Amino acid sequence: xxxxxxxxxxxxxxxxxxxxxxxxxxxxxxxxxxxxxxxxxxxxxxxxxxxxxxxxxxxxxxxxxxxxxxxxxxxxxxxxxxxxxxxxxxxxxxx
Numbered sequence: 001x002x003x004x005x006x007x008x009x010x011x012x013x014x015x016x017x018x019x020x021x022x023x024x025x026x027x028x029x030x031x032x033x034x035x036x037x038x039x040x041x042x043x044x045x046x047x048x049x050x051x052x053x054x055x056x057x058x059x060x061x062x063x064x065x066x067x068x069x070x071x072x073x074x075x076x077x078x079x080x081x082x083x084x085x086x087x088x089x090x091x092x093x094x095x
Contacts, residue, residue, distance in 0.1 A: 003095055008048035045090040054079035
């Protein structure tokens with residue numbers, strides 16, 4: 001059985017793919033389109049956690065990232081939910 005996060009990632013991945021396809025069919029130049037500034041693995045994860053009520057922590061307008069202490073591979077985003085701070089990794093926190 002899928003978790004809420006897995007379901008949200010799936011929803012966001014399909015939405016991203018549909019947007020990119022629509023832009024391609026409409027003749028949008030690659031570098032002017034969504035495909036140029038998104039990633040099929042990372043973007044659905046970031047959007048999914050936002051659907052769950054997490055808000056990215058920003059410093060000078062940029063999302064705060066840290067190296068994940070679990071996998072040591074990906075940058076974990078720092079998110080706020082209520083008054084709590086969470087580090088969520090696109091690889092480790094996909095469940």
